[in-house]
Amino acid sequence: MIPHIESGVHGFDELGNFKGGGGIPENTVTLIYGPPKTGKSIFSYQFAYHGLIIEEPCLYMLIDYTMKDLKQNMMEFGFNMERYLENDNFHVINAVTTNREDLMVDSEVYRYSSVKNPIDIMVKVGEGASLVHKKNPRFRAVIDSLTTLLLYNENMLIVRILKAYIMRIKAAGGTVIITYTEGSTDSNKETMIKSMVDNIIRLDGEYLTIEAMKGMGKRRAPYNITDKGMVVGKGIL
Amino acid sequence: MIKKSHIPKLDDFLDGGIPEGTSVLFCAYPGIGSETFGYQILNGRLQEGDKGFIFTNVAEPSSIIYEFNKYGWDLEKNIDEENVFFVDGSSYFIGSPVMGKYSIENYSQIKEVVKKAINDVPSGVGVINNLSTLVDYLGVEETLETIHEWNEFAKLNKTVLIYIFTKWDYEEQFIDEIKSSVDCLVNVNTIEDRVIIGQGFMVVSSSWTTPSNEMALFFIIQPGGVRIYIPKILVTGPHNAGKSTFVKAISKKSVSVDRKALGKFKTTIAMDIGHMEYKGFVADVFGTPGQERFDLILDVLAKEAVGAFILVDSTLPETFARAKEMISKCKAEAIPKIIVANKTDLPGALTTEKIREIMKLGSDIPIVPASAREKIGINEAMDAFLALLYRD
Known part of the structure; x- marks a missing residue:
């Protein structure tokens, strides 16, 4: 049986009906995609934050918004990141702002990079993966989101970064969530991205659809965004 | 004439350093930054009173100046004194104001503009960061042709060219062709077992000396740059x-x-x-x-x-x-x-x-x-x- 890790999203782990607890297959890559404002980032907040609570560190790649936004967004659901930034369990690669614009100090757990410089991003991912792995070989990783990265780089380069990223994190033992806004690139790119991940979840604002997931068939369930985060209802096969 | 590379251990591997007019390729695995090698060589040569340039298509000049500062190397002063300049192939494409003596707003200009830059620094050094990104713009054929032309031109001008290259999963044949296009190839490898635990460099080929197949383990510190250690x-x-x-x-x-x-x-x-x-x-x-x-x-x-x-x-x-x-x-x-x-x-x-x-x-x-x-x-x-x- 494939070991699973708890997703942190209310109701999601019950969808699979796995013996010994559901969730996300460990050491896989899950793509969460859908139209804008459907809760993709919220899924990744819950995934990351739940990991932190159970001492699974997280390597979080910030691409679409600043650290200030991330903290605020998470705070909306009562997730206080400060403690985990302090105890070095929450590692951030900030590819969106330079540290001249941001107040955070460049440190071992908070690294700056640039969406335009995938080579540098991979350097930071390599270092980050080693550090996080040292804290706990069972760790989580998030890219939120791929959309901006796609905007700034050539097709082939994206494939290379993603391949290198997935290889690096998987080798280190991590479980990955990648978010992506549907339609923000051409369908070729989309197909390409889908072919590189293990699990695919689509959010449309009303329903969460598991289009593909290791060890289980398609599932569909309604969901709501509440002040506790995303809550997934009973699944339909 | 051989000039020091200013990278510890590399000069021993290369029989004293890098001869004028030659090209050196730093070939790194994804996950290791080899641009520090290029920057350190440039900084060392500037301190010796030579001239140089940086062609960048991965970071805006201001970010590179900032990086240099973190290493403790004053690039800005050298820019002011006209010892070094940028060929900015980055800013325009991300909508930032261009900066530097030369800038590129169209990929087709790259070859000629860099040739001008080479011409401006006789007996100096040019850092090309990054060759793999160039491949994305120009494609394999044109990139190879461009490198050959730059290298020929640099030889005549006695300019050393340092190429920074990330070895993404390209076709083997292309990698071989890139490698054989330069006078000297330095591999920058990781030592890993699931995660990266060390990094080392090794001279794989060189036209002026026989490589020793010795690997030097290193780490990069700020300030400081490349430092060798015994594992x-x-x-x-x-x-x-x-x-x-x-x-x-x-x-x-x-x-x-x-x-x-x-x-x-x-x-x-x-x-x-x-x-x-x-x-x-x-x-x-x-x-x-x-x-x-x-x-x-x-x-x-x-x-x-x-x-x-x-x-x-x-x-x-x-x-x-x-x-x-x-x-x-x-x-x-x-x-x-x-x-x-x-x-x-x-x-x-x-x-x-x-x-x-x-x-x-x-x-x-x-x-x-x-x-x-x-x-x-x-x-x-x-x-x-x-x-x-x-x-x-």
Whole structure:
């Protein structure tokens, strides 16, 4: 049986009906995609934050918004990141702002990079993966989101970064969530991205659809965004 | 005329440095930054009073100036004094204001603009960061053609060209062609076992000297730049597996901190320390005691080591469980490791297949039969270890 890790999203782990607890297959890559404002980032907040609570560190790649936004967004659901930034369990690669614009100090757990410089991003991912792995070989990783990265780089380069990223994190033992806004690139790119991940979840604002997931068939369930985060209802096969 | 590279150890590898008018390619695996090599060479040459330029298509000039500052190198002053300039192939494409003596707003301009830049720095140095990004713009054919033209032009002008290249999963043929387009190829590799635990550089080919196939392990510090270090290698295994003898066998010189426990046989109570130099790989070797009460030492050493030899006594399968436990300790720290099946010359010694079966080891961990006492299998063990480290 494939070991699973708890997703942190209310109701999601019950969808699979796995013996010994559901969730996300460990050491896989899950793509969460859908139209804008459907809760993709919220899924990744819950995934990351739940990991932190159970001492699974997280390597979080910030691409679409600043650290200030991330903290605020998470705070909306009562997730206080400060403690985990302090105890070095929450590692951030900030590819969106330079540290001249941001107040955070460049440190071992908070690294700056640039969406335009995938080579540098991979350097930071390599270092980050080693550090996080040292804290706990069972760790989580998030890219939120791929959309901006796609905007700034050539097709082939994206494939290379993603391949290198997935290889690096998987080798280190991590479980990955990648978010992506549907339609923000051409369908070729989309197909390409889908072919590189293990699990695919689509959010449309009303329903969460598991289009593909290791060890289980398609599932569909309604969901709501509440002040506790995303809550997934009973699944339909 | 040969000029120093200003990278420690690299000048030794290159017989003094980099000759005028030649090209050097730093070929790095994704996950390692090799641009520091280019920047450090440039900074060193500027300090010698030479001129230079940076072609960038990965970061805006202001970010590069900032990077230089973090290394403790003053690029801005050199720009003001017109010792160095940028060919900005980045800013325009991300909508920032362009900066630098030259800027690129259309990929088709790259070749000619860089030639102008080369022309501006006779006997100087140009850093091309980054060649792999250039391939994305220009495609394989045109990139190769462009490199050839730049190199020819640089030769006439006695300008050194430093190419920074990331080896994404390109076609082998393209990699070979890129490599053969330059005078000197330096590979920048990772040492890894699931995560990166070290990085090293090695001169693979050079038109002016014979490469020594020696790998220098390094880390990058800010301020400072590229720094060389001697890595630690761990030798561990159950009590009386022959660790001290093995440390001696692989070391040029070694010391052992031990005492004669209960008279007859020596046992190591602190650790064995040796210095290994084999086929260009240099390391300090630490042999830990096998008893459980010393596991703390193993813990500490495993954190710092880049690799481990795990010794087992091939004649004593009852000790394999303990060996396995010690492996899992090293595994927690994720370092490349090989099993040395010691005492293979003694009667009752198990075969490596049998040992693999009993210890339930995956095929990714090599097992090498050896006799540390009789000096059998020592070179084989070291070869297997280096192959693992270099991921040949």
